[in-house]
Structure formats: structure tokens, C-alpha cells
Amino acid sequence: MTVTEGCAEALKAMQEAVGEDVMVTEVDAFVARCGCSGLVFMFRGLETEDVSDELVKTALKAAESVGLKPDVVYVRTVPGTDVVIDVGVRELCERCSEEFSGDRPRPDLRVVWRRG
Numbered sequence: 001m002t003v004t005e006g007c008a009e010a011l012k013a014m015q016e017a018v019g020e021d022v023m024v025t026e027v028d029a030f031v032a033r034c035g036c037s038g039l040v041f042m043f044r045g046l047e048t049e050d051v052s053d054e055l056v057k058t059a060l061k062a063a064e065s066v067g068l069k070p071d072v073v074y075v076r077t078v079p080g081t082d083v084v085i086d087v088g089v090r091e092l093c094e095r096c097s098e099e100f101s102g103d104r105p106r107p108d109l110r111v112v113w114r115r116g
């Protein structure tokens, strides 16, 4: 499976997980300069209270299907609101492992899952 095929399947699975009222607009695979890698799901119409266990599970499964070993799942919101911009699944580099050790590594990020 290519990266884009994996992202296409992830988008489809996530859209099924969130239902018709929310739109999954895009799924991106990324590699950061620091060494982190992951998948990002972009949403329209999702709020933090809608981030269900099923959504998190779907994101984790999608990341694993493209060869990632996820360390965290986090939600990025419009600052000061509960409007979700995107949900990231990230395999952390050493430096970011520290940054992501708290529940709110940045004011706009909320960690919703961490490797146990």
C-alpha cells in the first residue's frame, strides 16, 4: 500500500467513525524535521466533546496501517474554543517526547491518548 492509498483508506474509515454531521476534509502523512512522524486528520464540524474512543481508535489503527508506532494522539483546537482543527497521531522523537509529556503541550493542543 502506498502512502496516499493508506491516507485514502484512513479518511474513509474516519469519516465512517464520525458520522454524517462532521466532515473529514483531509488526511496528511508527515515527517517533521525533529524526527517525529505521523498522520493528521483535518475536520470540519468537530468539537472536542465529539472526540470519541472510536475516533481515537480509528486514528491509531490508520497510523499503524501505514507503518507508524503511535506514541500520542492529540487534538488541535482553534485557540480559546472547542472547535477542532485537526487530530494528530504522532510517533515522537526524543525531544518531543518531553514536550508531549503533559496533557497540554501547547495551549492549542490536548493530548487524548498516550502509549500506555
Ligand SMILES: [Zn+2]
Binding pocket: 032, 034, 035, 036, 092, 093, 094, 095, 096, 097
Ligand atoms: Zn519531534
